[in-house]
Amino acid sequence: MGDFNLTVILEAIRRSSGGLSRVELAQFVGLSPQTISNISRRLLDQQLIVEAGKEGTGPGKPRTILRLNPSGMYAVGVHLDPAVMTFVILDLVGDVVLHSRMATPSGDPADVITSIADQIQVLIADSGVDASKIAGLGVAVPGPIDLDEGSVVEPPLLTRWNRVRIREALTEATGLETLVDKDVTSAAVAETWVGGASGAGSFVFMYMGTGIGCGIVLNDEVVRGTSGNAGEIGHIIVDPDGPPCDCGLRGCVKSSCIPQVLVAEAEAAGVLDGHGNDADGPEVQERYAMLCDKADAGDPKAIAILDKSATLVARAVSVVTNTLDVERVVFGGPFWGRMSRYFLDRVPAQIAANSAAGMIHGIDVVGSGVGEDVGAIGAACLVLEHTLAPRAQRLLLEG
Template sequence: MGDFNLTVILDAIRRAPAGLSRVELAQLVGLSPQTVSNISRRLLDQNLIVEAGKEGTGPGKPRTMLRLNSSGKYAVGVHLDPAVTTFVVLDLVGAVVKHSRITTPAGADPDAVIGTIAAEIKQLIDDSGVEAARIAGLGVASPGPVDLGEGIVVDPPLLPGWHRVPLRDALAAATGLSTLVDKDATSAAVAETWAGGPSGAGSFIFLYMGTGIGCGIVLNDEVVRGTSGNAGEIGHIVVDPGGPPCDCGQRGCVNSTCIPRVLVAQAESAGILACSGDRTDPTDPVGATEPTDPAGATGAADGPAVQERFVRLCAQAAAGDGQARQIIERSAVLVARAVSTVTDVLDVDRVVFGGPFWSCLSERYLERIPDLVRESSATRRIHAIEVVGTGVGEDVGAIGAACLVLEHTLAPRSQRLLLEG
């Protein structure tokens, strides 16, 4: 109970950038002034908070304000995307201290990718100047599905060859850091709650626009992960019943109609983009023929190429190319259908979009999707659903990965109240 109360107080201070006095804390969290004073002393001794001056305008003694100590702890975050892997060192208030990005190594050898990631982590920490003792741990955001309890990546569709890869333990051994692994979309939702400002409060879904499309879920300020840690897998929601076949056996799923490589394939078929030479049949499940060789034309090997070509497609749409614009706007309609399904099921306040591909989609999507979601909402006569872009920025996956460490270490969670027999 004491540890839970400590995290409740720390979380309240975190959510008040201007700081809170001990009296305000006691009123806010419902604990006695003596308990708040004792816990505040513990947090000061651990260098997690600081006394940040005195404030007071009325009668009585000015109150000492308590704020997070940004340099009290740090966390390292890695976002593994089939196209690009991003790294950050984050301080306790969610500010990026150091950042780097590399092209994800091609091929189907997880060990080679993990070795490259470990080397980049060590270099990043050295470059950041942060003392190793102040780093609370390493968080990794990976494409799903994942075995959350074991830290294993389980056959993600766009990382061929990654069959039950023990990513958590491998990186912990390679770096010496306590390591957590979670889905990229869930990590992004965690980032929004820690560093997104108003868009990260209350109940919302995070639509993660990367090489694939995922969904993170936050209800009443708590991240929802589900039984196995894979809540929010929306790739097989049918958004176009007459659409192309998906590898799940259905037609018109999110994965076979909306993800970037599908849109690139459509643009190539329409002659908007010259064929890259490594694309196969765009009508095949999930938008491209799955190769028999795991290092073949799809997946990690073509991730950077798809990213570059997708950015080019979005730029052509923004420049007025009618066919390119039609492809992007059609994808917005289909994504809105998936969003509406999820918002109706969960009854949330807000939809937050983000991820590495979000910036080139944001203008067109924010023109179309809010109205589409509002029109189809089952609760539109009761409350509005806000649709916004992330408050964290394009590195939300890596920042979210680092925030996993902060969340695990510092956030109030109901599990902390469980008593062991």
């Protein structure tokens, strides 16, 4: 119970914009002043919080404000996208200490894992962070995943990766306790931890990467589903007359909206030089950027392709928002920066027009408050969440 109460107090301090006094903590969390005082002393001794001056406007003694200590704990995050691998080190308040990025190798998974481990060691060394204060490593991977195994299960755009136990492999290679979660879920976690206003309440995070997925947050709680695979929207039908999908249907998100499909459409329309359909993740990202460059330069065919993709994605988002009754849609991910102007011009009106609860409340459509590294930041936030956030499991007695 003491450990659970400690995380409750730490969470209250984390969620406050300017810190809280002990008196305010007692009011917010409902614990006795003595319990607050004892736990605050523990947190100060562990260097997880600091006393950050005194405040007081009325009668009585000024109150000492407690805030998180940024250097009290760190976490490493890795995002494995078929196109790009992103690495970050976060401090305790969720600020990025250092980050790096590299194209995802297309070789054997064991070699890729070695590259990831090597880059993590370089990042830690370059950051100057005390390695003993690193709480662990979080890894965001494309779904579906097997949480028990810590593996990815037939990821559509990562060939040769089926059932690779990446959690076990990276724990052994780095010596860090490792957590694995879906990239879309990790992105949603990042938004709740460091996204600011866009990460509060109930929202869906539309992850726009080599694939398209959906992270779900309801009443400030990330929804993972029975097996950790909530948010797989690849087989929502958005164009009944669209191209066939490997599921046997036509016009699914997977077969109509992902960048690989848009690049192929651009090649067929002569917007891009023909290149074939066997491009790997980094090449898809490069050619998708070329498509966006053409649209930015005014090419009508390129603009039409991006406009159509925005319309189709909006249809999928409308299905999700109507099902979950959320207040906000947050877009982000490694491809989002290039497509944002086209989507933000077109998607909000389409979602509003299709909203089942439109007469009751609106749905905001915004870009991520976290930035391009949202997947890796979310992966690091998984570690902070696991280590510091209040969880009911903390109340269970071992055995």
